[in-house]
Amino acid sequence: MRRAWLIGFGWLLALGIGLATAAGREARPLAADPALEARVMEIAQELRCLVCQNETIADSQAGLAVDLRGQIRERLAAGDDRAQIIDFLVARYGDFILYRPPFQPNTWVLWTGPFILLFLALAVMARVIRQRRMHGTADDEVLDEEAPS
Amino acid sequence: MKKQAWLPLLAFLVLIAFLGVGLRLDPRELPSPLIDRPAPSFALPSVEAMDRVRNSGDLRGQVWILNVWASWCVACRQEHGALMAFAAQQAVPLYGLNYKDRHGDAVRWLRERGDPYVDSFFDGDGRVGIDFGVYGVPETFLIDREGRIRYKHAGPLTPELLRDTILPLIGALGA
Numbered sequence: 001m002r003r004a005w006l007i008g009f010g011w012l013l014a015l016g017i018g019l020a021t022a023a024g025r026e027a028r029p030l031a032a033d034p035a036l037e038a039r040v041m042e043i044a045q046e047l048r049c050l051v052c053q054n055e056t057i058a059d060s061q062a063g064l065a066v067d068l069r070g071q072i073r074e075r076l077a078a079g080d081d082r083a084q085i086i087d088f089l090v091a092r093y094g095d096f097i098l099y100r101p102p103f104q105p106n107t108w109v110l111w112t113g114p115f116i117l118l119f120l121a122l123a124v125m126a127r128v129i130r131q132r133r134m135h136g137t138a139d140d141e142v143l144d145e146e147a148p149s
Numbered sequence: 150m151k152k153q154a155w156l157p158l159l160a161f162l163v164l165i166a167f168l169g170v171g172l173r174l175d176p177r178e179l180p181s182p183l184i185d186r187p188a189p190s191f192a193l194p195s196v197e198a199m200d201r202v203r204n205s206g207d208l209r210g211q212v213w214i215l216n217v218w219a220s221w222c223v224a225c226r227q228e229h230g231a232l233m234a235f236a237a238q239q240a241v242p243l244y245g246l247n248y249k250d251r252h253g254d255a256v257r258w259l260r261e262r263g264d265p266y267v268d269s270f271f272d273g274d275g276r277v278g279i280d281f282g283v284y285g286v287p288e289t290f291l292i293d294r295e296g297r298i299r300y301k302h303a304g305p306l307t308p309e310l311l312r313d314t315i316l317p318l319i320g321a322l323g324a
Contacts, residue, residue: 067275091182
């Protein structure tokens, strides 16, 4: 019973912290054109702030992020599309600015590595299972081997 | 002991090796896509005389250095001595890009601390800075005769870096 209370208290605490941070967030300046601003933010969500590297340009209040949002806004207003804007920024800041790295020779390992590891792990697991089936319980064998006699 | 028993240890050592290398990498040091590309061209007022607009195209035909600085930038103070000494050597012309600064502050900074630059371009809104992919001040670009960026350093310059990396590069570019 006591445990249930504790869990309930924990949830309340978590909710409180969540609300506090939500309220503590800095208000963004109101944009003249909400539709344009939504598109700016949509693109900025995909871009890394280079000053505070674990934040997107949409979330960051760093001076550079504010400037880059300004650039995106200006280019959208001038009629550029999303791909053109992203190319513009990659040409200046490199692939590092992309939160979703492109699939190219220097990122092949990055993209395929997890799947290769998964495949290897599955292969090892299949082998272990097959061996145990063939020899009965493998655990006993190991115990027999290592037990001092 | 069975041969397979060594496998976890081996995997652990490989992991340690990767983590060890990872610790040594500096995540702030980003490769610039602008290396060996033409430097962005710009026309900006000079900090010395705001009514005089200078064009970066005028600097073609010589090797020069563009140093991005600002009066609010603490690390710029750190590299200032090295820049003054470098300017005194007169190896190549040193130009400044005064990035997102207030003009009065910039002028005072140069007057109080000494001005290592032939001239500084005033980039008040940081637009030219974005063209150069500036993400932290100070940054330094070495530009060759054809107007291509050949080297970039983010962070304060040190006498060692100037002596061991930048001066030999300048020599190789034939300045």
